[in-house]
Amino acid sequence: MPRNWIVDAFTVAKPTVIQPLQMARSTITVSFDHWLADNELDLLGVVAHYLDSNVELKTVLLALKPTDKIGYFVADNAANNDAALRLLSHHIDVKPAKQRLRCSGHVINLVVKATLYGVDNECMLDAALSEADHGGDSELYDTSTVSKFEAALRSKDEASRLDAWRRKGPIGKLHNLIVHIKSGSAGRRFFEAKQVETDTRLYRVIVNEGVRWNSACEMVERAFQVKDALQLYQEHFRSSGTDRLDNRDCLSAVDWQELTDLLKLLRPLKEASLKVLAVAKDGQNGALWQSLSILDWLLSTVEGLNKTLPRNHFRACVNLGWKKLDKYYALSDATPAYRKTSWLEGADEVMNRAWQDAKRRWPNEVIVLSPKQQEMDAFDAYNHDIDDDTDNDELARYLREERAPQGTRPLTWWREHHHRFPVLRHLAFEILAAPASSSADERIFSMAGDVVNDERPNTMEELAKAYQGLRSWYSEGLL
Template sequence: MPTEHPNTGKPTWLFRCKYCDSIRRFRRTDGCSKFSNERQHISATNLVAHLNKCTRLPVEQKLKAVKACLNHPSEPETLTPAQASVASVFRSSPRALVQQPVAISNSLFHSTLIQGVVRDNYPLTFGEGRGMQQVFALTSPHFKLPSHQTMRTNLDKLYDILKGRVLHLLKSQDSRVVVTSDAWTSKTFAYSLGGVVITFIDKHWNYQEFVLDVVHLDADHTGVGMGQRLFKSLDCMGAAANVIASVTDNASNNQTMNAELSKRIREKYEISLRVDNMSVTCLCHALHLICGAIFTQLKAMDSLESDDMYAAVKSFEEGEVIENSAEVLEEEGRLRSEDCPPGHSGPPDNFDDDLSDLEVYEQPGDSISPQPSQRTPGSEPNNTLNCVQKVHEIAVHITSSAKRRKRMRNIIRALKLEPRAVIKSVRVRWNSILAEIRRALLLKPAFNQYVATLDEGKTGKQQTAARALKKKLTIKDEEWDIMDELVKILEYFESATRAFSVRGRTSLHSVLSTYALLRSKLFEARNRLSALFESEDPFGIIEALAAGERKLEKYFEMAKDNDLTLIASILHPGMRLAHFRDTKRWGSSGPLLTERGQKLLEFLYEDYRLDSQETMSPAGQSTELPGTLPAQKSWLDSLLDSPSEAINFALYPEELRDYFDGRYRYNGGDVLIWWKEHETHFPVLSRIARDFLAIPATSVSVERLFSRCKLVMSDYRNMSVETARKIITSQQWMDAGIGFDLPDFISNNNN
């Protein structure tokens, strides 16, 4: 408050401590009554000194506490349960929140800056740009932005402290880990990397999934080479001895890779992991091949059997919603923003489309051949297109120029249809073809009118060519009906792909039920259409579904033969053994699965029970499976309709008997929450569940990692593989919660 000094009468500012009666005075400019208008420099030393002396000052407001708080970055983000579980391992003692920091050390600034640059994928030259220097000169003139050499050194320090935390985290777990791996090569072939992701269920029953390493393959994609590098990464992080399973796609070299990994684990740790019992094939890859078989039969896709073809698919994210892509949303934005002129009917727009982008010539049968770059797979001159090919050719025609897109927008508005953009598929992605057909069905009147008016306003050769194209692309009502049937069938596969692509949830237990459901849907659809068309297949749809069935049966049999998949299914409290007694769903394989699953769980129960008595930890022990033993529900919850007849389990140990009898019911929801709540009732089975339910059903996590790799290792950034590796792994570790509450690791004293 403004006042005068009691002794000299000179104008002063008086500050009174709100916790004690102490006062402090400072010189005031004569006539100044507002502190904000004071032009004289006022030193805060006198006030700061009082923070150390005031006896009534709360502990959290003392100078020592303030400095401690300032030496930690704030954490404004909301953590998921899995992230919070990891963060709790590294959380320091609770600290007070200070609304207005009075000082930030240069080392703390550097520590926080490198974290921000890495997390948000800025270049290490962030501090060398004139733009950022201008911003910081205005907002924080006392800080000098570091050079890229300093940022690279700080990256090393960030990586080292995060790696130490990963080592500590893995060492503190008593559950087994699962490794998911895959290879990736950049478009320019400058980088050839292997991604290593591990999953496990922690002590609090949170499903943990994070990147362990990004390894430099140096163009060596052989199974042996990848197996050696995979083992080295796992061993370096202390996880090799705890591996229980390896999840990969269906590439031909992965079996060799798992064999090499198993061999090295056996040689160093004397732990036996049989290749057939440790390998899990990615479900999403299998679903892609099944749907690919259907569309290949319809000549809408090329065969996806080769590793090279599937490598092209992995450049896209599994579970991506094509309808929400940026290109589609931008076109829909234009559709909504443009005004249709009054009285404008749409089609006769006189756009003078000369079809110059097509090789238009008239042949017997009025067949028009598109350019090779736009030709549907399997379509050649004089060949009649099936309905799926027609939709694609129309979509290509519409989207090939701004003029045609605008014409289609006018038609959509004139017909007062829902303002949706035409989707053009990518021939290696089955889900994009599904989206293309589904959107065509939604815009059916517009598609029909677009084709029907191709020849309007044209004369001479252009009219002849347009009429030939019109005849070629006209879609009959029966063809629209067939495509509607196809969409209904494939949407089950789409729902499954999206459900299994969700991050941070256990899903291996639902693989067998998913295959069973999808097989029944394909079988029912094929039988219904066969009865409708009798012995004919005028649209090729019946043989296409049969091709999908054959492919599905192959992967279904592989899944049924996999002990890990069967055990995970039985450990789902909504399935148990009773689930496989549904003869309608499982047929003759049901009793065999029940018997084999029962023996497998008995074997594991005894193995884990003895291990608990001896070491109280499964880590480092061999758990080889016997190879010669015989509201609207979510997708996963919808698979759990099981028969309720009781089985006599009187001869089992009490824990197994209680589980098989269903003494503690499962009412839906997160399986891990059920196990957490009933852990005390099933002390041995819960340990088995923690290990086997940690196995993912897909390798989507690695493909998600490669999406990040594309951003970091772009053509515009010149960096070494080692720098890229440290950036990517540090990003992933911080996103997993491992970077929570980091100290000032740039200063000498960072403990």
């Protein structure tokens, strides 16, 4: 069978996908990201998130073709994504400021990178602490220092990499200590022997991978599980011959205390990350409506931790993380969608404006008669005295609804009650179909790695796009 059969199938299948998009009950949120494959092929992933005719959430890979039902765009926080929307607005009806959603997972990643790697343990500490004390708003430390750190990690010189980690305080020391353990069979065997002496279970140490913060959290958690064995290991190798551990990579009691404080921050950040990166099949974890409340929770967590810290390296790091988080929290003001989903200050005003706009967008679905009048015949309805005009207002009726039982999934509730709110349901569907992050693109890129890699350097762009398109559509039941 010729290999272009996939391209032919992709072309034939397009109507099968486009028709459900046209029948979507919600507007369509588009997330996109760029990916450079292993064989140097440039790909742009574009994913549609929407509620189908059965009010089921769909996450579908699209061909590169805009539709007239686009609601929002989800992408990471790179400035070129803002520029892309501005350019797109010249060709289709897109309002970059109002329709720009920021990937919450990327925001959390930036916060953790600023916290873990934004301050060098030596030359920048005093300046960063001074800024923390006086509420400075410079991003010099986290932005430039993280960039230099990332560049150092790409070095082929192992000594340069170890030195770069060493400047990051206890997290860097722990990294280097674990690298030392994993670097040779003698070190691994000695460490396992010390575990046997101190515990009944054997654990493998975890090393953080570059600046991927999830593994940093896991590395510190595992370090506390094997703390006694790590202490014995470093005491032995800090003075042993050719395999000697650099004394600068040995953890002190003060370092362990800082790692304890670090876990108090990394654990809620990890929890938040798992929530926003999930697939919101029931409009729950991974949905846009959670984004602002999660950021608000993280701000409160970081502020509370910052108040308890001494004037040390970690306090300077936490301050930088807080500033990064506060920056993106403030940027959410530019996009009304975030305030529609929230009880926070300013949400009522934004919701009222959105409601008035919704009545203009869907005038044919505005209920003219109140529910009481709808139950009467025409003559009785005409003579009925309406005591409360808000009965005629869907938003007011919705706000008077009894709170749903704890644990009720938002999408489940709207699937059952949307017929009672013919205009408001459009706003609800619009929000519930929008994801909190662009992680769908990343998942597709991971799968695409099996198709476009060094072992398949001649894969055609059309073949790669068609294969992934069919794969995505099949998984969502569209084929």
